[in-house]
Amino acid sequence: MNDLNFSFDFFHLWQVIGGQLILIVAGLILILADIAMLKLDEDVRSRRLGWLTVIIFALTAAHMMSREWGLHNIVFMGIFSADKFSIFVSIVMVLSGLLAALMSIGYLQNNDVMKGEYYILMIYAVAGAIGLVQSVDLLMMFITLEVMSLAIYALAAFLKNNRFSQEGALKYFLLGSFGSAFFLFGVAVIYGVTGTINLTKIAQSIAGGLYTNPAILLAFAMLSVGLFFKMAMVPFHMWTPDVYEGSPSVITGFMATAVKAAAFGVFVKLLFVTFTPMLSQSGQPDFQNTINLAALGAYWKPVLWWLALLTMFFGNLIAVSQQNVKRMLAYSSIAHAGYMAVGIIAANGDGRMGVLFYLFSYTLMNLGAFGVIYLIDGKERNAQTLEDYRGLGYKYPALGFLMGLFLVAMAGLPPTAGFIAKFYVFAAAIKEGYFLLAALGVMTSVIGAYYYLRVIYMMYMKDEVRDVVRGPVAMPTVIALVITAIGVIYLGILPEQLANIANAAQQSLSMIF
Amino acid sequence: MAGINEYVILSCVLFGLGTIGFLTRRNALILFMSVELMLNSINLMLVAFSAARADMGGQVMVLFIFAVAAAEVAVGLAILICLFKHVHSVDINKFNVLKW
Numbered sequence: 001m002n003d004l005n006f007s008f009d010f011f012h013l014w015q016v017i018g019g020q021l022i023l024i025v026a027g028l029i030l031i032l033a034d035i036a037m038l039k040l041d042e043d044v045r046s047r048r049l050g051w052l053t054v055i056i057f058a059l060t061a062a063h064m065m066s067r068e069w070g071l072h073n074i075v076f077m078g079i080f081s082a083d084k085f086s087i088f089v090s091i092v093m094v095l096s097g098l099l100a101a102l103m104s105i106g107y108l109q110n111n112d113v114m115k116g117e118y119y120i121l122m123i124y125a126v127a128g129a130i131g132l133v134q135s136v137d138l139l140m141m142f143i144t145l146e147v148m149s150l151a152i153y154a155l156a157a158f159l160k161n162n163r164f165s166q167e168g169a170l171k172y173f174l175l176g177s178f179g180s181a182f183f184l185f186g187v188a189v190i191y192g193v194t195g196t197i198n199l200t201k202i203a204q205s206i207a208g209g210l211y212t213n214p215a216i217l218l219a220f221a222m223l224s225v226g227l228f229f230k231m232a233m234v235p236f237h238m239w240t241p242d243v244y245e246g247s248p249s250v251i252t253g254f255m256a257t258a259v260k261a262a263a264f265g266v267f268v269k270l271l272f273v274t275f276t277p278m279l280s281q282s283g284q285p286d287f288q289n290t291i292n293l294a295a296l297g298a299y300w301k302p303v304l305w306w307l308a309l310l311t312m313f314f315g316n317l318i319a320v321s322q323q324n325v326k327r328m329l330a331y332s333s334i335a336h337a338g339y340m341a342v343g344i345i346a347a348n349g350d351g352r353m354g355v356l357f358y359l360f361s362y363t364l365m366n367l368g369a370f371g372v373i374y375l376i377d378g379k380e381r382n383a384q385t386l387e388d389y390r391g392l393g394y395k396y397p398a399l400g401f402l403m404g405l406f407l408v409a410m411a412g413l414p415p416t417a418g419f420i421a422k423f424y425v426f427a428a429a430i431k432e433g434y435f436l437l438a439a440l441g442v443m444t445s446v447i448g449a450y451y452y453l454r455v456i457y458m459m460y461m462k463d464e465v466r467d468v469v470r471g472p473v474a475m476p477t478v479i480a481l482v483i484t485a486i487g488v489i490y491l492g493i494l495p496e497q498l499a500n501i502a503n504a505a506q507q508s509l510s511m512i513f
Numbered sequence: 514m515a516g517i518n519e520y521v522i523l524s525c526v527l528f529g530l531g532t533i534g535f536l537t538r539r540n541a542l543i544l545f546m547s548v549e550l551m552l553n554s555i556n557l558m559l560v561a562f563s564a565a566r567a568d569m570g571g572q573v574m575v576l577f578i579f580a581v582a583a584a585e586v587a588v589g590l591a592i593l594i595c596l597f598k599h600v601h602s603v604d605i606n607k608f609n610v611l612k613w
Binding site: 139142146150157160163166167170171173178180184187188191195196197241242245246 | 521528545552558559561565574577578581584585588589592605608610612
């Protein structure tokens with residue numbers, strides 16, 4: 001805290017947090033653009049803002065990808081780091097924002113809520129999420145966590161006249177701020193024990209002998225609890241079904257992917273930069289020989305083992321009994337958090353790579369599914385039952401095919417991205433000897449296949465074809481659905497390229513020093 | 514003169530009270546207050562650590578936390594008011610349209 005370097009270099013700043021800067025400035029410009037277009041019709045204004053948002057997200061992604069990929073290990077004022085890992089997770093979140101913005105253009109028209117704030121909140125949510133995974137400072141982590149969460153709370157409550165949306169948002173807000181308080185408690189205890197809130201300095205203190213200190217263990221438990229709320233791990237998942245069901249459908253898809261990616265990214269960073277520093281092939285930090293990494297792992301692995309198992313079982317079992325498709329996908333998103341946690345428990349390079357790959361492919365398939373779901377939203381209740389899907393595949397062959405594809409991907413069947421992602425995390429767990437966990441995980445995903453395939457079965461029931469699709473499918477939504485569908489199939493057939501990038505990303509974690 | 518231990522114990526007790534309040538009370542406004550109590554107990558702890566370590570960092574963090582807490586309440590109360598228009602109550606047991 002005392003040794004902040006206040007020399008200010010704009011180029012350096014741009015290199016490290018250029019993505020956030022683009023989003024923050026663009027958010028301000030969009031507020032003005034919204035006012036400048038006041039004379040136009042509401043729907044024209046909303047559509048233009050939507051396209052502007054898409055362009056902004058595309059520019060952000062371009063900035064992140066254009067940065068020299070070999071560049072790592074640059075830290076801005078001890079607060080933000082631009083390592084490959086953070087950039088990878090950031091790109092996942094920007095992609096999620098981009099696809100969600102594309103779908104929102106049609107969604108807002110359908111639901112007659114054409115307000116400019118929507119896109120601005122979305123931009124700030126992504127900016128906060130990027131800050132969260134880039135930060136290497138616990139205070140900045142808390143602040144960006146709140147920036148992201150506050151924007152998402154407001155988005156969840158966006159349907160003002162819909163009681164479900166408001167109720168979900170309030171529940172999300174209450175439990176979200178409760179979780180953040182735990183996170184902050186962990187920050188305070190770590191500050192008290194080590195005297196610093198910088199991740200790498202904490203790592204050095206822990207390696208210097210503090211790792212048996214119960215206060216440090218308590219602090220890490222508290223930090224993890226705060227993040228588990230965002231990751232929707234059992235038993236911190238209580239808000240998930242209600243919030244996912246009540247929120248506007250596109251926002252549900254957005255928060256299921258972007259927030260989960262941010263929380264998982266920062267959790268992996270905390271674990272493998274600070275608490276269990278990973279061994280690197282090159283440039284080993286000098287303290288790594290002084291601690292027994294296995295001893296550190298013994299503290300958190302058994303706990304996470306049980307949490308992952310409970311999460312997978314609970315999510316999949318309750319999802320089976322759901323009649324509401326949005327609620328079913330909420331429970332399925334809990335289950336997916338469990339699968340990703342399996343990759344973290346493996347605690348090897350493959351596991352971390354698997355988690356990153358999983359986040360990327362989950363973003364594609366989940367947002368794709370919600371892109372179809374929003375088209376079927378009921379007027380009264382911002383959600384729909386399984387019955388509403390009856391005959392969808394006959395009435396709208398393309399929509400039926402896409403929904404089927406996304407559901408098959410989430411069930412983890414080949415040849416889709418979902419299969420490869422599950423394969424990576426379970427293979428990593430088996431490599432480390434977690435046979436039982438992997439076997440039980442695969443078993444739960446078989447349960448999962450049942451309720452995903454039930455929707456597909458419903459879509460191809462011939463007897464009673466319902467026409468529930470509201471209005472013509474907007475062009476941007478078609479674009480977003482095509483992108484996600486191509487991505488899901490491409491990653492299922494040729495995963496090598498992304499897997500290599502993800503592997504390079506996870507290796508960079510050992511270089512944030 | 515109380516030492517660092519007394520301050521830390523006090524803030525842990527306050528944090529615990531906030532947690533218990535959050536988990537047991539049924540009034541949404543009291544839940545807000547409980548979360549505020551938790552955040553402020555953390556502020557107390559940070560100031561105590563800051564003083565004990567003669568490091569300004571902890572006190573700077575407190576200012577940031579004040580700002581974040583204020584923003585949080587602004588958003589939370591806005592959502593509560595929107596919901597109140599539908600439910601006409603702040604009792605969280607009445608917020609029950611979403612359940613399995």
